[in-house]
Amino acid sequence: MATWTRASATPEAALAELGLPEHASHWRLALERFLAHRLAVASLVTLLVLVVLVLLGPVISPYSPEHTNLDVRYEAPSRAHLMGTDSLGRDLLTRIMFGGRVSLTIGVLAMTVAITLGVVIGGLAGFYGGVPDAVLMRFVDMMLSFPRLFLLILFSVFFGGHFLTVVLLLGALSWMGVSRIIRASFLSLKERQFVEAARALAVPNRAIMLRHLLPNALAPIIVAATLGIATAIIAESTLSFLGLGIQPPTPSWGNMLKDAQTDMVTAPWTAVFPGLAIFVTVVAINFIGDGLRDALDPQHVTRSARR
């Protein structure tokens, strides 16, 4: 079950080093390695706290994110408003929490779209090879040759700034990297003996791809998925900053920064806090992704074993 491919230390030695019994599954091994990565664990905790805040906060907050109160515009952070108020007198903290729901959801959904597209296209190309591979990779090339931000802008102008549009747009423009990884992975995996065995047993192609190849390619997919959320969150914030993403009054971390350029002179907290929210979230996700990469990549055993 474990697929070791590196040069030196034996799996048994690695397991022993981590204090695990000999027959632990490689998922268990990965989990232990992840937990040894302190920064990743701290980030995971941070992220969980953030998610809880974002889900629960709006429920316990006494303020509404959309109710305007023109008498308390641009108030600096105080006991009543922990992060101050924005240009329409709305509590910034409440809006950041609501905005978190939007931004995180878009991040996860956009990543899902991208991963799905990437796995399907890359997997088909890698598995079948030959002509389908050439055609699909040419398609990938074409998509990559389009300047991404340009396409994003043009499509956003066309389709407008609705939730679903933003998700599909971000997903449709970021699957190419994943497809290359999966293609490379499938290309090498399909030469393996277990695939040959499956074919000998007349297992249908689709089953081979889904039940044999895909689980073995899961490691890079997981890492790509994690980092993909981070990329999607930043992409959404850039899009909203330009005015093309989520439309007001729905708050998203990106569109809260939209007016930052004008407001930052008189009310810098409106520029700092939403950006900080994005920053903390994305840093946490990046550390988690790094930890996952370390944990799931078997070759890392070599590295950490050689202090």
Next chain:
Amino acid sequence: MSKVPNLAIAMVAMLALGACGGGATGPTALTPVKGGTMTVAVWQEPNTLYPYYATQTVSTLVYEIALEGLVRVTPDGAYQPVLAKEVPTVANGGLKLSTSGQSMDVTYHLKPGLKWADGQPVTSDDVRFTWQAIMKDPKVTTRGGYDQITSIDTPDPVTAVVHYGSIYAPYASRFSSSAGQPILPRHVLEKEADISKSDFVRTPSGTGPFKITEFKSADHITAERNPNYREAGKPYLDRIIFRSVPSREVALAQLKAGEVDAMWNLLEAQLPDIEKQTDIKVRAVTSPSVERLEFNLAKPGNPADQNVPHPVLGDVNMRHALVLATPKRELVSKLLFGKATVAQSTLSIGWAAPRDVHQDDYNPTKAKQVLDQAGWVAGSDGIRVKNGVRASLKITTTTGDQIREEIEQVLVDRWRQIGVALEVSNIPSSVLFGSWSANAPRKKGNFDINMYASSPDIDPHETVAQRFACANIPRPENNGLGFNYYRYCDSQTDQLIQQAGSIVDQDKRKQLYSSILKRLNDAQISVWLYNRSNIDAYRFTVGGYKDNGWDNLTWNTEDWFVSKK
């Protein structure tokens, strides 16, 4: 550069003169100083400086210091002669209607001794050439009015007789600096096969106090004093530099630091910051631009059918209630820092602006009553329903405009309180203001409510006719021509409009426009939100500027000066 001694000297000067600065029009305490350079920060770069191609305000801002028309509009909305000796009217014989009443002649007498910046004399040939240039060049922005001119005679070098083939009521506003329609130098431009490829579109010079000498892209535009300017002793300044800055924020920072002397077109949001500065003066003057909520009276579609009323907005009571539910005064005082005025109709200033036309003030209680009486009953979610139709509307405005977005969000909030659900759906301005053939929703009638601003000319006829006459509803039959986006159709209004465009008596026309605007408000076709102000800022060392809502801040640069720099 040390500011303290300058401030001290200026204060001493002011005290010595015994006058206090400021006032309704500008600082009167500083005495004009001859010479010097003034730098104006502009956060947008003009695409072109040829008046007849220009669509941007910033283009007009720059070229009008070099190019002048026969007349211009003063701050109080009256016409003033510039290159002409007087404004032609029936009284002084400048305007003659033909005996048949179907055509008219307008005679302009040029001031004597006028010279172009290069020393050549200004003649009536230049007036005729200007008209020909407008009509011959397919790229000009507008030919409105000029296409009614059949010919221009030049009996002598200082007289131009313009023959109109019809009764063109807004005749006085043609060849006006304020309309961006100045006189062009024939001797310079007649040899150009294509004006758009000549240097004139980047560095024009004319009869104005300055001539544009250098246009460095994304950097600056230099204008030097015109040695042949008609007023002796003016302009005071030697040079004006328009500095291209990346954003309003940078412009403001430079103004505060004293690196520029004036700044064009601030946002209301920047006011709290700048009003704290003691060495900067902010001038906000009401412009003819009116921000409005435009209701679509027809059922939205691509294209909309004007014969089918809008399911929600087709009910005049609903429209009335929305007017009552809009807190105009609060928006103006809070979001616009009081730097705008509440609007009552589409004509805010000028001779045609009525004093007796109003819209209801904010009164949510009354709004609810109106809706109750009209049969709009609140559903379980608080949103009203009538005959199975839910009071749910979409509002559209341009993206990237903070004030507009803020207003939308306040409206979402307040209208919900009276039981109307409002959804924001903004689009870029190029889409909102796009053309029929490019499926722009406003043209096609595919919207509920649009929010934007539009300004009528000093003569309101074009605006009123295009926007409120039934024939000007854009539809497939007329290829989408026309600006009546409301899809408002009323025969009596049409009659009044037709009348107002067929006579030249200004007082009579004013009464007609008043009646028209009253009818429009009774029909509640729009919520006139506020009259926008032009907000500019100057350092305290600058003097001579005067506010003019009809024009840009550069309308009287011949009077500008910079003291003690």
Next chain:
Amino acid sequence: MSRYASRRLLQALPLLLGISVASFLIINAVPGGPLSAYENAPGVTPLDLQRLEHQLGLDQPLYVRYVTWLAHFLSGDWGYSYATQQPVLAMIRERLPNTLYLMGSVYVVTLLLAIPLGVVTAIRQYSWLDHLFTGLSFAGLSMPTFWLGLLMIIALGLTLRIFPLGGIATPGADFNLFDRLWHLALPVATLSFVGIAHYSRYLRASMLETLHQDYMRTARAKGLSHRSAVFHHALKNAALPLVTIAALDLPELFVGALVTEQIFGWPGMGRLFWDSATRSDYPVLMGILAVSSTLIVLANLAADLAYGYLDPRIRYA
């Protein structure tokens, strides 16, 4: 190799054609059109708009307009901007040097700092230096570029007043190298921060993999000094993937960073694209898209060729 290159180039042509068609369709599908600037100009009548529409050729069917554009484009006439009436090629030529200047500086600074950082953090893995720079790298990777730019402006431009708030140089002043560098500082710092984060992480990972290869142990066993082994063996091999991504990033030199240019008011290609996109200035958009997609295709080819050249294990048929 040259056969491979020429084959790829030939393949690129239909790709570029396809991209131009797709771009044209997308641009024209956006509702609105370029006449919106005229719509709001005071005094414009519907007849004027009709005339202008005809004048700009917008009343013709889509395929006619595309073929006309293509024919002109291939013969060197890139058309005229609807907004400024200036030739598209001239506008691009005017903006391109500014972007090259900014992005070139970013490129150089990024590589100059990222390579040593990547090497040092790999050699001294898990040291405090590694942790510090890893932390900074993650910070760089996790910030939206525009936010970093805004923070820099707030901190260094507005509050401390050390750096200018934007623009390429002090307007009106003559060319002054120090002034140019002073204006270059903040945008380059913003973009480099992210770039260095990416590149140094990449190099670090690549170095780590190389450092633990068997041949490194052999080199040390043979008596080669640590430094020699690192630079002559590890770095050379580790740098290969870096060359690839550096080549792939080359188009950025010409296309620019749109959001950064907006924030710092840099008059470059990114801003030109944004201005043109928001006012539906089709000819300029098509020109920019043609330039950038060609560059991306060429950069991809360059990356593959460079990799093939540098890595003797790879040979292209």
